[in-house]
Amino acid sequence: MINVKYDSTYESACLKCPYCGQENGDAWEIEFDDGQIEIECDCGKKFWGSESRIINYEGQADCELNGGKHDLEPTGNEGQFKCKICGQYIHKKLP
Numbered sequence: 001m002i003n004v005k006y007d008s009t010y011e012s013a014c015l016k017c018p019y020c021g022q023e024n025g026d027a028w029e030i031e032f033d034d035g036q037i038e039i040e041c042d043c044g045k046k047f048w049g050s051e052s053r054i055i056n057y058e059g060q061a062d063c064e065l066n067g068g069k070h071d072l073e074p075t076g077n078e079g080q081f082k083c084k085i086c087g088q089y090i091h092k093k094l095p
Helices: none
Strands: 037-040 046-049 072-074 080-083 089-091
Antiparallel strands (some): 072 080
């Protein structure tokens, strides 16, 4: 019988047995081939394992990258400034 506590293991950073909750920290070594594969846990139960990947992209503006200059204002943290134009944080040593 599936333990309800371990029934939803899809939000995990590692592969968990849906029966006993044992974590497989080496799941990154398994070749899933974009599908489900049969996994056998140390508890003796078999279950279907699969992987899901999330890719995030980020774009960051930079005044100097486009030939301009940053318009810096202090942030309140020593040596840290933020550009009013592109929002980039800059760290500078103060004299």
